Amino acid sequence: MTDGADTAAEVTTSGFHVHLDVFEGPFDLLLSLIAKRQLDVTLVALAQVTDEFIAHIRMGEGEWDLDQATGFLVVAATLLDLKVARLLPAVEEDDEDLALLEARDLLFARLLQYRAFKQIAGLFAAGFARERRRHPRAVPLEPAFATLLPEVLLGVGPIEFAALAARALAPRPTPIVAVDHLHAPKVSVREQAVVLATRLRDLGAATFRGLTTDAGATIVVVARFLALLELYREGAVAFEQMTPLGELHVRWVGNPDADAELQRWAHETGEHDEYDASAQEPEQT
Amino acid sequence: MSDEHDDEAPDVLDVIHDTVDAGHEPELSGPLPDARTALEAVLLVVDEPVAEVVLAQVLERPTEEVGRLLAELAAEYDEQGRGFDLRHVSGGWRLYTRESCAPYVERFVRDGQQARLTQAALETLAVVAYRQPVSRSRIGGIRGVNVDAVVRTLVTRGLITEVDTERESGAILYGTTSYFLERLGLDAVDDLPPLSDYLPDPYALDDEDVSTST
Amino acid sequence: MSDEHDDEAPDVLDVIHDTVDAGHEPELSGPLPDARTALEAVLLVVDEPVAEVVLAQVLERPTEEVGRLLAELAAEYDEQGRGFDLRHVSGGWRLYTRESCAPYVERFVRDGQQARLTQAALETLAVVAYRQPVSRSRIGGIRGVNVDAVVRTLVTRGLITEVDTERESGAILYGTTSYFLERLGLDAVDDLPPLSDYLPDPYALDDEDVSTST
Numbered sequence: 132m133t134d135g136a137d138t139a140a141e142v143t144t145s146g147f148h149v150h151l152d153v154f155e156g157p158f159d160l161l162l163s164l165i166a167k168r169q170l171d172v173t174l175v176a177l178a179q180v181t182d183e184f185i186a187h188i189r190m191g192e193g194e195w196d197l198d199q200a201t202g203f204l205v206v207a208a209t210l211l212d213l214k215v216a217r218l219l220p221a222v223e224e225d226d227e228d229l230a231l232l233e234a235r236d237l238l239f240a241r242l243l244q245y246r247a248f249k250q251i252a253g254l255f256a257a258g259f260a261r262e263r264r265r266h267p268r269a270v271p272l273e274p275a276f277a278t279l280l281p282e283v284l285l286g287v288g289p290i291e292f293a294a295l296a297a298r299a300l301a302p303r304p305t306p307i308v309a310v311d312h313l314h315a316p317k318v319s320v321r322e323q324a325v326v327l328a329t330r331l332r333d334l335g336a337a338t339f340r341g342l343t344t345d346a347g348a349t350i351v352v353v354a355r356f357l358a359l360l361e362l363y364r365e366g367a368v369a370f371e372q373m374t375p376l377g378e379l380h381v382r383w384v385g386n387p388d389a390d391a392e393l394q395r396w397a398h399e400t401g402e403h404d405e406y407d408a409s410a411q412e413p414e415q416t
Numbered sequence: 417m418s419d420e421h422d423d424e425a426p427d428v429l430d431v432i433h434d435t436v437d438a439g440h441e442p443e444l445s446g447p448l449p450d451a452r453t454a455l456e457a458v459l460l461v462v463d464e465p466v467a468e469v470v471l472a473q474v475l476e477r478p479t480e481e482v483g484r485l486l487a488e489l490a491a492e493y494d495e496q497g498r499g500f501d502l503r504h505v506s507g508g509w510r511l512y513t514r515e516s517c518a519p520y521v522e523r524f525v526r527d528g529q530q531a532r533l534t535q536a537a538l539e540t541l542a543v544v545a546y547r548q549p550v551s552r553s554r555i556g557g558i559r560g561v562n563v564d565a566v567v568r569t570l571v572t573r574g575l576i577t578e579v580d581t582e583r584e585s586g587a588i589l590y591g592t593t594s595y596f597l598e599r600l601g602l603d604a605v606d607d608l609p610p611l612s613d614y615l616p617d618p619y620a621l622d623d624e625d626v627s628t629s630t
Numbered sequence: 631m632s633d634e635h636d637d638e639a640p641d642v643l644d645v646i647h648d649t650v651d652a653g654h655e656p657e658l659s660g661p662l663p664d665a666r667t668a669l670e671a672v673l674l675v676v677d678e679p680v681a682e683v684v685l686a687q688v689l690e691r692p693t694e695e696v697g698r699l700l701a702e703l704a705a706e707y708d709e710q711g712r713g714f715d716l717r718h719v720s721g722g723w724r725l726y727t728r729e730s731c732a733p734y735v736e737r738f739v740r741d742g743q744q745a746r747l748t749q750a751a752l753e754t755l756a757v758v759a760y761r762q763p764v765s766r767s768r769i770g771g772i773r774g775v776n777v778d779a780v781v782r783t784l785v786t787r788g789l790i791t792e793v794d795t796e797r798e799s800g801a802i803l804y805g806t807t808s809y810f811l812e813r814l815g816l817d818a819v820d821d822l823p824p825l826s827d828y829l830p831d832p833y834a835l836d837d838e839d840v841s842t843s844t
Binding site (some may be wrong): 266268269270272273275276277279280281282283284285286287288289290292293294295296297298299300 | 457460461462463512513518521522525526532533538539540542543545546547558559565568572573574575599600601602607608609610611613614
């Protein structure tokens with residue numbers, strides 16, 4: 132029940148712009164402007180509401196976050212382009228006109244598409260409301276049969292169960308604009324080199340696939356690949372690949388120089404504990 | 417799709433319909449079903465025997481009338497050889513599976529894919545385990561969804577049980593059972609691993625849950 | 631009180647009984663009910679939609695026969711104006727109360743917390759339903775706004791779920807859940823009306839979304 136739209140609505144109704152309706156994006160606004168004038172959704176209608184659309188954006192200025200504003204501005208720019216084109220005397224059709232026409236058609240098509248989904252949304256609302264009036268039978272078994280139920284399989288141990296509880300109990304995130312995707316975790320090649328060296332030292336040899344099963348993100352896989360190249364350059368490992376694109380085998384050959392270098396990296400990255408020659412399995416699960 | 421009427425109903429039902437006055441209209445809109453239909457609907461969702469008086473209140477009919485309707489329904493189910501059976505048990509009425517069908521029901525229950533808990537059930541169980549004694553509405557607040565059915569399932573599976581009621585609200589409070597501990601391989605609730613080890617950092621220190629806003 | 635037979639049953643049932651061969655005798659003792667009766671009994675203990683195949687296994691009957699019996703039962707409940715309703719939802723069969731009975735049933739079943747979805751959530755859900763598997767950025771492109779928060783809400787509500795990741799970008803792809811189907815009373819996503827019904831003619835042909843430049 133909490134999402135961007137609601138938050139926005141609360142802000143505006145409780146804030147200074149009481150008169151300003153809140154629209155879920157530029158298409159929502161366009162549709163409502165067109166509806167207010169009782170027009171069909173056509174290109175002509177689009178042209179007719181351009182000014183109002185721009186005016187609306189002005190009113191919203193200063194209240195929108197960047198994300199919100201961008202969507203509106205892109206549409207506004209297209210609308211303005213079209214308006215300018217109509218005001219100027221028609222000249223020969225050139226590439227620019229074509230591009231403009233394309234932009235216009237695209238905007239129009241997207242608007243129609245949005246309208247279709249909006250109508251479907253209405254359908255869903257009606258469907259949910261109707262279904263809310265029907266109640267499925269969800270009654271525990273009669274005592275006579277309850278004892279026959281197969282033993283419950285929890286499928287988890289105490290540790291997993293605790294982790295599950297932690298997740299279930301963690302406060303659900305307040306809706307904010309996620310920026311995680313902009314900040315992929317930094318991965319250090321040297322750090323990965325230390326991880327791999329420790330592991331290879333124990334195992335003697337391994338496949339690249341085996342060395343990266345626990346990598347998780349692609350970026351870590353890439354980092355480990357680069358790390359292997361570095362180790363190769365230091366003469367710490369040797370490669371073997373039977374066929375092109377086949378399984379890549381990595382063998383620990385080790386040499387004093389490489390060890391010294393790795394020591395340095397390990398200290399640099401604060402991973403010396405794991406690198407320590409006596410270290411057991413890295414706890415990287 | 418719901419307002420079928422009784423014109424085509426077989427003879428048995430006419431008797432009942434004659435006794436039903438269609439004039440009652442509670443506060444709600446839409447064509448209302450007759451008392452027999454409403455009764456069946458209510459019986460479908462109740463999970464423990466309901467007294468005639470209660471049903472009468474819900475249907476806004478005299479208790480004797482409801483009592484008669486119930487008896488008639490029970491007889492009708494018998495006559496029609498239905499797979500369910502309306503029985504008067506410990507002061508109330510509840511739908512049961514017909515006794516002769518037990519072999520099939522048993523097979524369904526045994527072979528059912530019901531051994532494993534659903535993810536939703538498991539998470540709800542986790543909330544109960546770490547927050548007991550806890551009410552359904554608090555669990556629902558934490559989970560962000562209605563948990564009534566899941567809680568009932570967990571009770572049926574013997575994993576949680578009613579342990580107390582809340583002083584002010586009278587809400588039932590749930591806790592885990594010894595069967596739960598057994599299934600998890602623990603001796604006591606205290607042996608559950610401390611949650612703080614698994615909480616994301618900012619919340620590590622606060623073992624009290626933060627989001628109980630229903 | 632349970633082995634009544636069909637001789638006195640009204641006409642509707644005769645049709646059904648004719649299709650049922652009473653000769654099957656599983657390993658168990660006592661007079662066994664016919665398939666229709668057994669089916670009703672099993673349906674009474676079901677707590678999520680059950681596939682025909684599963685029911686067929688329990689009854690030891692061919693799936694088509696069970697399918698036919700189920701459809702006949704559903705029709706029979708409608709005709710007789712029963713308070714319950716047998717429906718095919720989300721790939722299986724399950725008993726529901728009849729819609730017209732809601733005012734009465736709701737006095738017993740309280741799930742008021744089933745909060746309504748916002749317009750934003752509904753629109754996002756619509757896009758996911760028709761474009762699944764679909765990434766957040768694609769949904770955002772279609773709706774013209776950032777949808778991260780709404781998508782998270784829908785996931786928390788169990789209406790959509792992560793189904794895959796996009797090969798090149800690694801973006802998470804979302805799809806609707808069976809809970810979504812149940813909440814809408816749909817059997818499958820394919821039962822949704824075609825999107826082209828909602829697009830004006832020249833665009834109707836192109837059910838693929840117009841390129842979203844976000």
